[in-house]
Amino acid sequence: MYRAVTDLDLRMLERRVDALLAPWAGQHGPGVTIGVVLEGRMAVHRHAGLASVEHDVPIGPATRFRIASVSKQFTCAAILMLAAEGKLSLEDEARRYLPELPEYPQRVTVSHLMHNTSGIRDMLEIMRHGGADLGTPIRLQDLVDGICRQRTLNFAPGSRFLYSNSNFLLLGLIVERLSGETLESFLEMRIFAPLGMRDTRVTQNLQEAIPHLATGYFPDDQKGWLRAPHAFPLHGEGGLVSSVQDLALWGHNFTTRRIGAVWLDGLTTQTPFTNGAVNRYARGLVVRPYRGVETISHGGLWPGYRTEFLRVPAQGVTVIAISNSGASDPNLLAHRALDAVLDGRPGVHPVPALPGREAVEKLAGRYLDPETDSTLELALSDQGKLTITTNGMTVTAEAMEDGRFASPRGSSVFALRAAGPDAVEVEQDAGTIGLWHRVTPGDSLPEGLTGSYHSPEMATTWTVTEAEGKTWIQASGPVATGPLWEVEPVQGDVFRLHVPGTLFRSWLDVRVLREHNQVVGLEASGGRVKHVRYNRLAGSPETKAP
Known part of the structure; x- marks a missing residue:
């Protein structure tokens, strides 16, 4: 049973949410919107900041945002619908519906894709290996081609978790092939229209003009704002625009079960790893404990947009926080708003204190x-x-x-x-x-590093050069030639390769591969792409930049 919410509770909650939004209030920049749903009713919906800095348009109740990976649960919902209709089994091999996928060393199922346990490498990081960032114009087919070039996996399917956008692009393509409709049309007819989610739709083309869509921004070096660059097409992994109001309707559907009574619980069904350990990633949703209660959530991150969709079913609470500022943290804001609801409720643990x-x-x-x-x-x-x-x-x-x-x-x-x-x-x-x-600082880079290296899986050549007392790598891939990336020593034959990007300055951890003490290749691992081998090209000379 939910605890009754009094008028005094609501006033306190409103003030707590307003305090969270205070850093954006009165500032001529992008902002944040927070909605708190209690027992199926929008109890608090507050906003601060601008949807458009250029045109001085404030964020309001109907403002839409790109919600990025919060889209994944809707793609999984479409798959569960098709499974309920007998059009596929979650244990079917993914290649049954996507024959262009390679024959991996182990069987990859539809279920593996949904739980992020497939081991398939992340398509955004595959593109990054080839010098393309999120602001590089590419086609959807470029992403698919990158996935299909991979002949190795990050790990044996089902044995580990690693977040991969590739999984959900592939799921979206399965929906389209089995239904004969676009993912946009399928979700509109099956979910958005029945629930009255008028602000929500799939938008693969980033150039399309969408009414009431907030512009995404990053801070610049002068305490101003820049439009966030993004040019990758979006699909089942992150293609939705939506609003707080619409996501509240979707969250309430988990209680009313107006649609999905047969398949809805499948979104929060967890499947253990092959060793029996719990995988907190269900199907497009994360199930994890927080302060002694079970939360169901997912975040979204795209250049200039950040989202958190957070539910506590046992407490009758849903919190939605969305921002068009790349410098914000809606995940933290949503949990602080949730704290305002949970504080003092029976069975809720205090927030653990950090050490000194x-x-x-x-x-x-x-x-x-x-x-x-x-x-x-x-x-x-x-x-x-x-x-x-x-x-x-x-x-x-x-x-x-x-x-x-x-x-x-x-x-x-x-x-x-x-x-x-x-x-x-x-x-x-x-x-x-x-x-x-x-690691003790001050180590030097491995010797014999300069030259050219190629990865067939990435269809990319890395060229290592020296200039201005530093070592650099430049990637030339199938869609772009990237800028120079700085190489930093770590220890022995391990170095760090800095890869500046639209979202943040990432790095790859790289090991030098040797035979008879000669450098024969590099093995690079990032956050979502592991153990990519770059073989040194035959006859590749050691090179120094002019």
């Missing part, structure tokens, strides 16, 4: 996992909190009830604790635990 500044300072440094060659940065923020950076993505750690630090509120597990003065114990998905060792 001294404990955080002792952890600060760079760490290397000797098993995977992955690197990790731990640092002390200006506020005295621990930040965790992996492959360039930085988050502020939250405390766990067992005293560990964790990457906050994510779709996967990343928790750590000190393991002596120069090591941390890191737990990741599928219960994988590793001991990462502190």
Whole structure:
């Protein structure tokens, strides 16, 4: 049973949400909108900031945003509809419907795609390996081609979790092939129209003019704003525009079951890994505990747009936070709004306190996992909190009830604790635990690195040169030739390759491969693409840039 909500509760909630929005209020820049739904009713819906900085248009109740990966649950819903109609089985091999996929070493099923356990490499990172960023104009077929070139997987299907946009593009294509309709038409007729979600639609073409759509922005170096560049087509992985009002209708449908009574629970069904460990990623939704209650959520990130869709079914609460500022954190805002609802309710745990500044300072440094060659940065923020950076993505750690630090509120597990003065114990998905060792700064780059290297799977050549006392790599791929990327030593034959991008400055962890002490290749791993081999081209000379 839900706790009755009083008028005093609502006034307190309104003030808490207004306080969360205060940094954007009265500022001539993009902003945030937050909606809190209690027991099926929009209890609070507040906004701050501008939908269009150029035209001074404020964010309002009907403002639409690109909700990016929050789209994934709708693609999964379409698959579950088709399964309920007997048009496919979730245990069918994906190649049955997508014969252009290669024959992988292990069988990849539709279910693997939905749970992010397929091992198929992420298409956005595949493009990044070839020098293309999200602002590079490409076609949908370029993404499909990149996926289909891969002959190896990140891991054996079902054994691990790794977020991959490729999974949901492929699911969207399956929907289209089995239904004979576009994904846009299918979702409109089957979900959006029946629920009255008038602000929601699939928009694959980013050039299409959409009424009431907020413009996405990034901050510039002069305390102003720039339009966020994006040119990749969008599909089942992130193609929806929507609004807080529409997402509230969708969230309420999980209670009313106006549509999907047969298949709706399938969206939150979890399938364990092959070792029996829990996978918190269900089907386009993440199921995880927070303060002793079960939450169901998903975030969205696209240049200039950030979204959090967060439900606590047992408490009758849904929180939706959306922003058109790339510098905002709707995930954090949504959880702070949820805290305002949960505080004082029976059975809700207090927010665990973070250790003091001294404990955080002792952890600060760079760490290397000797098993995977992955690197990790731990640092002390200006506020005295621990930040965790992996492959360039930085988050502020939250405390766990067992005293560990964790990457906050994510779709996967990343928790750590000190393991002596120069090591941390890191737990990741599928219960994988590793001991990462502190790296002493000041190492030099491996010798014999300059030359050219090629990956057939990426259809890309990397050229390593030296200039101005530094080492650089330039990628030439199937759709672009990228800028120079700086190479930074880590330890021994492991180095870091910095890849600036639209969303953030990412990095790849790279190991030099040797035979008879001669460099014969490179093996690169990023956040969502692992163990890509680049073979040194025959006769490739060591080169120095002029």
